[in-house]
Amino acid sequence: MAAIEVLGLRWFAVEASKAEFDVAALVSSYSEVLYRVAFSILRNPTEAEDTVQDTFLRVVQHRAELEAIRDPRTWLIRIAWNLALDRRRKVTPEQLDDEVAAKMEAKGLAADDALAAARRMKKMFGAIDALPRKEREAMLLSVIEELSTGEIAAVLGRSEAGVRSLLFRARAHLRERLQQQDAAQGDMR
Amino acid sequence: MSERYEEGVEEALDYLREARAPLGMQMRVLAAVREHEIRGSSSRRFSVWIWGGVAAAVAVVVIAVGMLEVRHGSARVGVLPNLTARTGQMAGVPEKSAPAEAIAKPVVVPVSGGSHRVVRVAGVSRVKEMRSYPAPAEPLTGQELALVAIARSANKAEFAMLDPEQRAITNAAEEAEFKRFVQQSY
Numbered sequence: 001m002a003a004i005e006v007l008g009l010r011w012f013a014v015e016a017s018k019a020e021f022d023v024a025a026l027v028s029s030y031s032e033v034l035y036r037v038a039f040s041i042l043r044n045p046t047e048a049e050d051t052v053q054d055t056f057l058r059v060v061q062h063r064a065e066l067e068a069i070r071d072p073r074t075w076l077i078r079i080a081w082n083l084a085l086d087r088r089r090k091v092t093p094e095q096l097d098d099e100v101a102a103k104m105e106a107k108g109l110a111a112d113d114a115l116a117a118a119r120r121m122k123k124m125f126g127a128i129d130a131l132p133r134k135e136r137e138a139m140l141l142s143v144i145e146e147l148s149t150g151e152i153a154a155v156l157g158r159s160e161a162g163v164r165s166l167l168f169r170a171r172a173h174l175r176e177r178l179q180q181q182d183a184a185q186g187d188m189r
Numbered sequence: 190m191s192e193r194y195e196e197g198v199e200e201a202l203d204y205l206r207e208a209r210a211p212l213g214m215q216m217r218v219l220a221a222v223r224e225h226e227i228r229g230s231s232s233r234r235f236s237v238w239i240w241g242g243v244a245a246a247v248a249v250v251v252i253a254v255g256m257l258e259v260r261h262g263s264a265r266v267g268v269l270p271n272l273t274a275r276t277g278q279m280a281g282v283p284e285k286s287a288p289a290e291a292i293a294k295p296v297v298v299p300v301s302g303g304s305h306r307v308v309r310v311a312g313v314s315r316v317k318e319m320r321s322y323p324a325p326a327e328p329l330t331g332q333e334l335a336l337v338a339i340a341r342s343a344n345k346a347e348f349a350m351l352d353p354e355q356r357a358i359t360n361a362a363e364e365a366e367f368k369r370f371v372q373q374s375y
Contacts, residue, residue, distance in 0.1 A: 052210075
């Protein structure tokens with residue numbers, strides 16, 4: 001009985017150290033890009049970090065499948081992306097852009113200019129959030145420089161041509177929307 | 190005009206593009222993963238023991254039930270001959286008022302080879318067994334059917350004739366009346 005327990009403990013120790021080693025390598029390689037993926041949706045540093053953490057916890061839960069995955073980078077990005085989309089439903093709009101002004105100030109802008117820039121940016125984000133889902137998602141993923149069009153296509157489950165078309169339409173819709181907003185504000189004045 | 194919008198969009202996208210992970214995020218993530226691993230392995234170890242215990246308990250219960258079944262099977266062999274041998278009782282008809290204590294006694298069972306074996310039968314299990322196998326309802330005989338028909342017809346004269354004494358008195362009265370009629374005719 002004791003021998004079985006000792007064997008079991010050794011097996012768990014070996015498994016744990018193997019998983020820890022694999023995950024440590026993954027965290028070091030991909031945590032930065034995963035953070036940007038999550039941040040593009042959540043626009044909140046704390047929420048984005050929590051999403052990255054959840055992503056690696058999922059990896060630990062599914063470590064048995066890790067060897068069978070051909071492209072761990074796209075796999076991780078997809079996990080982080082889906083987790084961030086889930087989390088986004090729970091985040092209130094006030095939590096989204098509460099650090100924009102502080103970041104603008106950190107970039108060296110005067111307080112008034114930072115506030116004006118933050119207001120402008122909130123308006124832009126509002127317009128982006130109002131885009132059709134696929135267009136919005138393609139636009140947000142295109143922000144992440146490390147991602148190729150092929151990777152964006154893999155995350156969204158589209159072809160590369162489809163992603164390019166979504167990006168083009170997203171830009172056009174965004175411009176249209178902003179023009180309409182300005183026209184409506186002009187009428188109100 | 191259009192350029193102004195493009196600039197605004199680019200400014201917003203640059204904000205997202207320039208996002209950098211907070212300092213120490215990697216360490217915090219690794220610590221969380223390690224903690225999760227430790228908790229997971231201890232709970233797995235615990236669950237192995239728990240499931241082992243459950244499996245052992247189930248095995249014990251199954252063995253106990255099997256042994257009880259074997260004992261009950263041998264007890265049933267001893268009960269059946271005694272039931273048929275009881276005086277004045279039809280085989281298989283449940284004895285509703287029989288107390289369990291009265292039945293719980295050793296029974297001598299004939300075993301193949303001409304010898305006998307004494308089997309102690311628990312009263313409760315015997316009563317249960319009898320209740321489990323009630324006698325099937327038998328069809329009424331011709332006489333019983335006639336009785337039911339008479340009782341339902343409510344003919345008092347016919348019903349009274351069923352009593353032998355009453356029938357004898359009636360027959361005697363009829364016979365006396367017939368004799369008197371014959372004598373008067375002469």
